[in-house]
Amino acid sequence: MTLDEFHLKEFLEDLDLFGGDLSTWPADKKAEAEKLLQKSQTARAHLSAMQDIEGMFAASRVTGMSNAEAIAANAMRARQERPSAIVVRRASWALAGSLALAFGLVVGIFPFGEHPSDVLGAALWSGTDVQ
């Protein structure tokens, strides 16, 4: 790699980092860039391309949309129509708590013996002589 190629590579890296507006570059980088731009057609072409890109970004910026009142009204209506995530989350915890409590009550009323299957067996065969 020649010295010029090295400077061009550095310039392109700076161009991608700082953009096409040289006035916003750090002073030392800007001075190096200006020196290179005086003698390199390729550097000038890349700078020009970057400036075109930035100009076209500004020209094609989209801003128009529904008025603020309509957006706000839709947002407020949407809240009424769908439960918020927090309500759903709290309801889920409440449901989980209720199930745990119910399970605890069942276990308390029908305590398992040494072999849990005994309880199930007794329930299934109640009234039947299993001897």
Added chain:
Amino acid sequence: MLAAGVVEESDDVLLSRAARGDGIAFARLVERHRSRLMAVSTRVSGNRAIAEEIVQETFTRAWVNAPQWKPGAREHGTVAAWLSRVAVNLSIDQSRKAKVLPLEAAADPEDPAPSADAKLIEEERSAKLQAAIGELPPRQRAALALTYDQGLSNSDGAAAMNISVGAFELLLVRGRRALRIAMLEGDGT
């Protein structure tokens, strides 16, 4: 428009008023941020209609979550950064589902005029750029949109994407490089 002498309320104040059900405060917040959110959402999603839906959804989430907003909380950042983060994430999700098309504005034909050749060249270059933007990964597109469409600094852009400044700069560098190379293709440079 505010009358002379009226102090403009901060985003935090407007959002806390919205949390108490103040629709006027909320509409003022929407008015303040909708344009920049529309710009970035359109750029990232590549579709105005979808961008309008994204902006609507962003403000719906703001209204729903307003009671949980804690001004100054590190996980939230500023209201503006939080809104940007929601809009950018929704836009990135959307653009991953569907291929981004060039913005409609770039494809509109113009009537012939004395400078028709220059206009044609300009339109072709604009269409080339829009196509190149559409080819970028969504996160690179978002970083460019936050920089050029919202005018955010690298640190604010990073906050809006919830990434480090270094990671944001890397996205910018890669995005700019891809666009620069795409624009110079065929120019013999």
